[in-house]
Amino acid sequence: MEEKCLLDFNAKKGFICDMDGVIYHGNKILPGVVEFIQWLQAENKRFLFLTNNSGYTPKELHQKLARMGLDVSEDHFYTSALATAAFLKEQAPGCSVFAIGEAGLLNALYDADITMNEVNPDYVVVGEGRTYSMETLTKATNLVMGGAKLIGANSDVSGPIENGIAPACRALTAPIEMATGTRAYFCGKPNPLMMRTGLRLLGCHSGEAVMVGDRMDTDVISGMESGMSTVLVLSGVSTPETLKEYAYRPSIVLNGVGDIVAAAHSYVVGH
Structure with a gap:
């Protein structure tokens, strides 16, 4: 004590x-x-x-806590998705990205006036999410090979879930890093x-x-x-x-x- x-x-x-x-x-x-x-x-x-966790918007986090009986307003949340969007807005205002992720990441990017581009984006941005697949992985890999810079929302390798752990952003970004020989820049903690x-x-x-x-x-x-x-x-x-x-x-x-x-x-x- x-x-x-x-x-x-x-x-x-x-x-x-x-x-x-x-x-x-x-x-x-x-x-x-x-x-x-x-x-x-x-x-x-x-x-x-x-x-x-880059998947949720502050509004979704507010609602998630509300379902658990906690009243915490939206302005009390800051996510790696918001940090990633802020970094890109500072580095390259008006840039375009190919993003793998959920609403939290996509909304943050849109709010920072960053556009989506699957052809010749300035950046490939990887967050957690259900849209992650061999198809998006292959596309991301080739876009990075074509000159897009690689950004990860955070460097967590895994995250706790109710029944164990789930692969998190760094683990999901690793195949692109390994396939291209490019190191990602991670914006979260x-x-x-x-x-x-x-x-x-x-x-x-x-x-x-x-x-x-x-x-x-x-x-x-x-x-x-x-x-x-x-x-x-x-x-x-x-x-x-x-x-x-x-x-x-x-x-x-x-x-x-x-x-x-x-x-x-x-x-x-x-x-």
Whole structure:
């Protein structure tokens, strides 16, 4: 319990939280989440759900949480799809892309005035989704061979689902990289561009914010390298054994986000 008191959550202004494995698994809400969101709202904390899943729009994420009984408005979500669209808009305004992905990615690209092009696009953009097939893979490979630059929405190799794991964006991009000899550029966590945007949306300095996630390789490293305090929760991908694989450590390890509320209360009592 002593370790929990080393980090005063009450003093932090902003919280950036991953979603898969932190807030829910598939369509099941995780223990302690309701209390955590109630605490954030009651304490007037600024918070942002930052997800590498490129498939959903903020509106869909709002509705997904609403179905689980959580009322979180659309402006509290930022996705790797939005980060990808923002990157392309900054790099090449008005560019065209061949995109493999779901509504979250396609809507973000359209909103950034990026057009779809299957003939000679400037970029091939890969996200998670059911449209992924041998046909789209072959098309993407040949477009990259023809000069299109390769972008991945995020660098997650896999993601948690209710019955195990599913291949995620990096795994889906790998065949194109291997076939073409081209390395993709990934826009989601742990890319510092996404983290900086998250902090800007929160209106917080990194020292005032906490990154909460279930993965050492995306959540914890991105928070740490951005200068934030980091919380690794064991409700998703990482286990206590996972910590031994990395040369860096989170600020604190907790079982789930509900422990943040308990830690905040115990800090007050202990001081």
